[in-house]
Amino acid sequence: MHEIAITTFGYLHDAPPSAHITLDLRTHFRDPHVDPALRSLTAHDAAVRDAVHTTPGIPAVIDAAAAAVRAYLAGPSDGPVTVAVGCAGGRHRAASVGIALADALTDTTGQPVTLVHRDLGRPVVDRPNLLAGLPPAVPEHLRPWTVPWSSYAPVDITPPELQPGAGLDASVADGWAEPATDPAALPDLAERRAAALIPFQADAQGRPLHPGGRTGKTGRDLGRWGENRAVDSIVVAGTGPYQRVLLIRRADCGAWALPGGMVEPGESDPAALVRELAEETGVDLDGFTPRVLARTPVDDPRQSDHAWVATTAALFRLPDVVPAISGDDAVDAAWFPFATGPHTLDELDAALADLGGVLYPAHRALMATALAHLILTAHDD
Incomplete structure (x- = not known):
């Protein structure tokens, strides 16, 4: 059927x-x-x-x-x-x-x-x-790079910690940023394109181009030019009305989000999923095999035309909740109701609002994908 x-x-x-x-x-x-x-x-x-x-x-x-x-x-x-x-x-x-x-x-x-x-x-x-205080929205018909737009003037969003000089030097020393300041002069651009989770092109100047098209922003507010590869773990425990999802509260913006982060050089996506989950929640799922639900660019607020986030989102299923303790980039970790139904995300929003919190916007689509998968596979449980 x-x-x-x-x-x-x-x-x-x-x-x-x-x-x-x-x-x-x-x-x-x-x-x-x-x-x-x-x-x-x-x-x-x-x-x-x-x-x-x-x-x-x-x-x-x-x-x-x-x-x-x-x-x-x-x-x-x-x-x-x-x-x-x-x-x-x-x-x-x-x-x-x-x-x-x-x-x-x-x-x-x-x-x-x-x-x-x-x-x-x-x-x-x-x-x-909707975008008050942010770069002007890019009209849908002008987003593709193949569509000419002679008056396109993206806003530079490079923060002080990535500007050439002391700020960038400190970020490089901390290990989260690369030292390159010119996206048109990346000596390993071919290797980056070959290894990308989501294929991307380069412009005539040799700058990597966001696979989703124009963003209205230029510069860099991420560690690397081009694709910044990430992972996000969707950990769901229990079944039926007792089903729960594990979220962390981000230290940078205070929003509740999926546990995850950037993949380290030489690290596989499965290893990164397990590592980030353990670092941010204390939950060790080493040995578990997750189901990959999506490999996709993320609508991250830090993205620009030449630097963006692409994630592997994977689902872990547990028979019941396990203790979770926040760490690393998370200031809190908790289980929230996630019973599948027509109002699941609305109920999650209400539960977060009771704590004075909100769901990290970039993760809403990933959670909707997980919810659709759980509905379709409910008969397998």
Whole structure:
């Protein structure tokens, strides 16, 4: 029996989840957000669903998406079929279409359908002020490096500790930064490209280029030019309503995040996963074999056009929680509710808010990927 997993999301929050079929509803269909009467509502409200479904083209998109899913189901594979439906904030168009698509597929395929609204419960995005104090947002159609943009003027984000002189010298001596100051003069660029987790190109000057396209930022706020390889451990314990996920509170920004960090030179990703987890939580999972869920660039606030983070995110499953003690770059470590369901991430947000905390934004998409995997494999437990 096939399984169908639908995830709705907002592009303004985190990176899109990976899927066999992705529907981008941002630019072609009316946005209920512009109506003050609908802005604070969600797809759980009939007024929002009515506004979306009466938009010309939406019924046809739902029918076409359902037909595409049925085509995937007709193939010889027994694997799940995944669908991602995105809009700007994830509260109106994407969620409404996701609900309708799930209903249509339930009625026409006879296959089990799961629906996860990744961002429906998140606050309304104040779009004019979304990037206040940050470099201007790069329009989606201008992000690809292949698209000419003669007036592109990225903002240099290089902090004092990476500026040439005493700051950079101290960072190099501490072991976390390389001494190179010019990304166009990296003698080992070919080796970096060959070893990259995510393939990337270089520009005419020889500078490494972010595989996701323009960021609006230049310079470096990371240890290395080009790809900075990282790992993130998603440790889930227990089953059913007692399922928990292990998080750490970062010392640099105070947000709760997945345990992880940079891969050291010569270190394998599996070894780095175990080492970082032990350093930040005291949990030793040496000998465990995790399941790799994603190898992807991370929407890290420190990224620029010429320096970025790419991570291997892997899932560890434990029968029950184990003691966790913070260390290294973490100031706290704790287990939080992570029972699979349509409101899992919203419930996690509420649990963190009770502690005066928030989830590290760059890790939300990774946790949504883990949640979708847990839903699809629940019958294997």
